[in-house]
Amino acid sequence: xxxxxxxxxxxxxxxxxxxxxxxxxxxxxxxxxxxxxxxxxxxxxxxxxxxxxxxxxxxxxxxxxxxxxxxxxxxxxxxxxxxxxxxxxxxxxxxxxxxxxxxxxxxxxxxxxxxxxxxxxxxxxxxxxxxxxxxxxxxxxxxxxxxxxxxxxxxxxxxxxxxxxxxxxxxxxxxxxxxxxxxxxxxxxxxxxxxxxxxxxxxxxxxxxxxxxxxxxxxxxx
Numbered sequence: 001x002x003x004x005x006x007x008x009x010x011x012x013x014x015x016x017x018x019x020x021x022x023x024x025x026x027x028x029x030x031x032x033x034x035x036x037x038x039x040x041x042x043x044x045x046x047x048x049x050x051x052x053x054x055x056x057x058x059x060x061x062x063x064x065x066x067x068x069x070x071x072x073x074x075x076x077x078x079x080x081x082x083x084x085x086x087x088x089x090x091x092x093x094x095x096x097x098x099x100x101x102x103x104x105x106x107x108x109x110x111x112x113x114x115x116x117x118x119x120x121x122x123x124x125x126x127x128x129x130x131x132x133x134x135x136x137x138x139x140x141x142x143x144x145x146x147x148x149x150x151x152x153x154x155x156x157x158x159x160x161x162x163x164x165x166x167x168x169x170x171x172x173x174x175x176x177x178x179x180x181x182x183x184x185x186x187x188x189x190x191x192x193x194x195x196x197x198x199x200x201x202x203x204x205x206x207x208x209x210x211x212x213x214x215x216x217x218x219x220x221x222x
Contacts, residue, residue, distance in 0.1 A: 004175055006208050007058060007161070008201055009186040010037035016196045017047045021055040023205050027182070028055055032072055033062035033084065036194040037186065044076035058082050058103065066094045073100060082129065089124035096126075103161060105129040111149035122158040129184060131164035147177035168203040172211035183208060 009029030011017045017028050028051060030044040031037040039047070048057040057078035061069055063085030073081070080101035083091065092102045104125040108114035114130065121128055132145035144165035153160070162180035167188030175183065187193070189200040 002181075004180060004208055004211070005182040006205055007182055007184040008189060008196075008204075009058070009060065009184055010190075010194065011047055011196060012037060012039050012043065012194070013196070014046045014050045016198060016201070018050040018052070019198055020201055020205075021051045021053065023202055024209070025055055025201075025205060027058050027080070027184075029058045029060050029082065029184070029186070030076065030078060031060045032064065033060060041072045041075035044072070044078065048077045056080060056101075060084065063087065066091055066098075069095060069100070070098055080126070089121055092121065092124035096124075101126045103127040103129050105131065105163075107131050107164075108145065108149065111146075111152065114149045115152055118153050118158075122154065125158060127159035127161050127182065129161035129163050131184075147174060150178045150180075166204075168200065168207045171204065171207055175208070175211045 005026035007027035007029055008020050008025050010031050011020065011028050020028055028047065030039050030047050032039070044059065051057060058080040059069065059072060059076060059078035060082045061084065069081050080103060081095050082103040082105060084105040092104060095102050102125045104121045106114070106117040106128060108117060108130070118128055130150070150160065159181040161182040161184050162174060162178045163184035165188070166174055166183060166185045171183055185204055189197055189204050191197045
C-alpha cells in the first residue's frame with residue numbers, strides 16, 4: 001500500500017509543531033478562519049518556522065480573497081492554501097498561478113453531492129478534503145460521513161484528503177474504507193477545543209503508520 005500522509009491541523013504553539021514535525025507529520029495546518037484555533041499571520045510564522053525536514057505548512061481559510069491569502073502567505077510562509085468556503089474553481093487557479101498548492105474542502109450531505117463537488121474541483125485543486133456536513137459550519141467540527149460515498153470518485157487528477165471525526169481509535173478503519181492519500185485530524189488530537197495533546201498527536205501518527213505500512217506477521221504465525 002502507498003504510504004498515507006498525515007496532516008495535523010489547528011496548531012498554534014511552536015513547541016507542538018516542532019514535536020509534530022520531528023515525529024513525521026507530512027503537513028501541519030494553521031487556521032486563519034474565525035474559529036477557536038485561529039492564529040495571526042505572525043503567530044503562524046512562528047509555527048511554520050520550526051518545521052523540519054519535508055513537513056509542509058497548510059494555511060486554512062474560509063472565503064478569504066486571493067489577495068488576503070497571498071498577504072498571509074508572505075508573512076507566515078505556508079506552502080498550501082486550504083479553502084473551506086464557497087470559493088469557486090477560479091480562486092484555486094489564481095492561487096496556484098502564484099505558486100501555492102491548493103486543497104479545496106467540501107462537506108457533502110449525500111454521495112451524489114460528493115461526486116458533483118469533486119468533479120467541479122478536481123482539475124482546479126491539488127487535493128480535495130472531504131469531511132462530514134455539520135450545521136455548525138465547515139472545518140474542525142469533527143463531523144464524519146459514510147466512507148462508501150468515496151467509491152465513485154475519479155481520483156486520477158486529484159488527491160483525496162479524508163477528514164471529519166478522525167482519531168487514533170478509528171483512523172485505521174477509515175484508511176481501510178476510504179483509501180485516502182492523506183488523513184487530516186484536528187479535534188481528534190486535542191484535550192479540549194483548541195488545545196492540542198502531544199500524546200494524542202504521537203499516537204495518531206503511530207496508528208496511521210502501522211495501518212498504512214503493516215508489519216508482516218512472522219512466518220510461523222501465518
